[in-house]
Amino acid sequence: MDTAISQPDANSEPIAAHTCAAVLVAAPASGQGKTTVTAALARLHARQGRRVRVFKCGPDFLDPHWLALASGAPVHSLDLWMTGEADCRRRLHAAAGEADLLIVEGVMGLFDGSPSAADLAERFGLPVLAVIDAQAMAGTFGALAHGLQSFRPTLPWAGVLANRVAGERHAGMLKEALREPAQWLGGLPRGAGFELPERHLGLVAAHELGDAMARLDAAADAMAATPIGKRLLHEWPQVRFEPAAAEPQAHIAPLLEGRTIAIARDAAFAFIYPANLDVLAALGAQVAFFSPLAGDALPACDAIWLPGGYPELHAKALSTCGSLRAALAAHVAAGKPVWAECGGMMALFEQLETADGAAHSLWGLLPGRVTMHKRLAGLGPQQLKLGAHTLRGHTFHYSSCETPLIPAAFTGRPGAEARTGEALYVHGPVRASYFHAWFASSPEATARLFGAMPIELEREIPEVDAHAR
Incomplete structure (x- = not known):
């Protein structure tokens, strides 16, 4: 921490x-x-x-x-x-x-x-x-x-x-x-x-x-x-x-003060820790929820969070969100940040193939496709280094993605070598990964994800086989 x-x-x-x-x-x-x-x-x-x-x-x-x-x-x-x-x-x-x-x-x-x-x-x-x-x-x-x-x-x-x-x-x-x-x-x-x-x-x-x-x-x-x-x-x-030695969130700097973060929240994007919302509030951010499945318009915002969930169970409905897809594209074209984790990242790819073999065209902000599997593809604790700061969290998913994007960084298991975890993809202002972040582990890194300051990745990553994930 x-x-x-x-x-x-x-x-x-x-x-x-x-x-x-x-x-x-x-x-x-x-x-x-x-x-x-x-x-x-x-x-x-x-x-x-x-x-x-x-x-x-x-x-x-x-x-x-x-x-x-x-x-x-x-x-x-x-x-x-x-x-x-x-x-x-x-x-x-x-x-x-x-x-x-x-x-x-x-x-x-x-x-x-x-x-x-x-x-x-x-x-x-x-x-x-x-x-x-x-x-x-x-x-x-x-x-x-x-x-x-x-x-x-x-x-x-x-x-x-x-x-x-x-x-x-x-x-x-x-x-x-x-x-x-x-x-x-x-x-x-x-x-x-x-x-x-x-x-x-x-x-x-x-x-x-x-x-x-x-x-x-x-x-x-x-x-x-x-x-x-x-x-x-x-x-x-x-x-x-017994009480803790200090109250961490009482001393978080308001790095996101004046910023509004639009958060997708419905049956397709439901994996949200209540504690993560508390951290965003402590950072000074205003949040605006919207439901892609209900046809909600993207709220006026400075950044977007697409949490994990079950996009694979709602792929057909998500594929018809044309207006939202256009609004997301305009948001990205304006250089505004997007943090997409697990299911949120899956929805940003061009295509999602469900477990029954059906292919659905999704939002296309990331090049590539996602395929659902019957067995786990990722499970366990992970951490993501963003410059001098480290976010802790975990991964748990049944899908894999194929993309020409080169990972900008990798998450890692505690105590393990780098590149043992999930890829972090950076595509313009979009940051996406299968990694689920626990924001309280580093409010500073969280603020970076939502555009409070430039993200400084720990190191340059040489070209690797991006189809491994």
């Missing part, structure tokens, strides 16, 4: 720690039901009038849609590398000061990744609630629970909850398999009508389903019948959250 931060005045009053009921929901692997359990707990307590704040461990745009709907509050990411420990500490401390219950949903398996959900839990003293898909097991449930709890003896522990339970008899077998029956926090039934649907990038976003709230209420009803659902908040683990 390269933001210059002023230290608090030595004569100022120290910021008090906050104590709050809190838990981190984890699992032995992806697909066990972490989001369902987290959302059910959040919805159960929120509809009882409690103030609930939920966080998502690691980079994720889709689970937070459900968690925000369930809790009624924005959902931010926590990641010891991408967002940084100080940022995590600041967000947790602030949330604990205003909430009755704080829930963090883990990522992948409890010990997967570096840093992992377990690392986050241990760093901040968050007791782990382990969710295990028990639909095809009995006694092994106890072995899994014991292994998760004892693998790292210093890890705070809350208990274990079974998912996809066949019935009362099955639940009894699972509870009896535990070495410590007190660790049993209940089970959610299989096929109860509250499963959250998925597709190739993860969960279907809540706003795309007409029955999203009904699903959450059904999950909350099932959770209410479990031991943890019946537990009063004062019976939950109480966690003390």
Whole structure:
């Protein structure tokens, strides 16, 4: 993190720690039901009038849609590398000061990744609630629970909850398999009508389903019948959250003051961290949202942000946005900046071939074509160096692009050599990459992306095979 931060005045009053009921929901692997359990707990307590704040461990745009709907509050990411420990500490401390219950949903398996959900839990003293898909097991449930709890003896522990339970008899077998029956926090039934649907990038976003709230209420009803659902908040683990050493966004220079950034936001361009919008506001920018799918005109603006999303699911509709295409071309011709990440970049190419083999003509601001695949083409943490500043973030996509453009720079994995990540393409005032940026990791670099000052790339990149991505 390269933001210059002023230290608090030595004569100022120290910021008090906050104590709050809190838990981190984890699992032995992806697909066990972490989001369902987290959302059910959040919805159960929120509809009882409690103030609930939920966080998502690691980079994720889709689970937070459900968690925000369930809790009624924005959902931010926590990641010891991408967002940084100080940022995590600041967000947790602030949330604990205003909430009755704080829930963090883990990522992948409890010990997967570096840093992992377990690392986050241990760093901040968050007791782990382990969710295990028990639909095809009995006694092994106890072995899994014991292994998760004892693998790292210093890890705070809350208990274990079974998912996809066949019935009362099955639940009894699972509870009896535990070495410590007190660790049993209940089970959610299989096929109860509250499963959250998925597709190739993860969960279907809540706003795309007409029955999203009904699903959450059904999950909350099932959770209410479990031991943890019946537990009063004062019976939950109480966690003390210390303040961060400084408040970073209070000291961000207003490098984008007086500038308006137009941001595409709809079902095709929905991958926007709420924290990124906070950084733009702290930089002094005004934002104007528009929906390409709704036929909105491009707002009057100084710069454009085309976020990631699902352009491949809406390629036919996007191909008919003739007026918007012309407005984007005029914006670029005027030399005004465009930052396009992942799905936003895909929409700027000349052609997109969907998974069914259909080809769609898109907006043509970048030469080349994008092809969808059935397997992941990019996944993991990445960082992008822009002169003296470095943006952290990640990549996650199922497509590849073919273009005559020569990459102006590459993102990289933490600790790895350069050119191990995604290409950054520079075409006039357009900057485009599969890289998803976490703006708070470098407000200065963010301001550069939106035209506050010229972008200085770290080095010249020799000609390479641009068809590799």
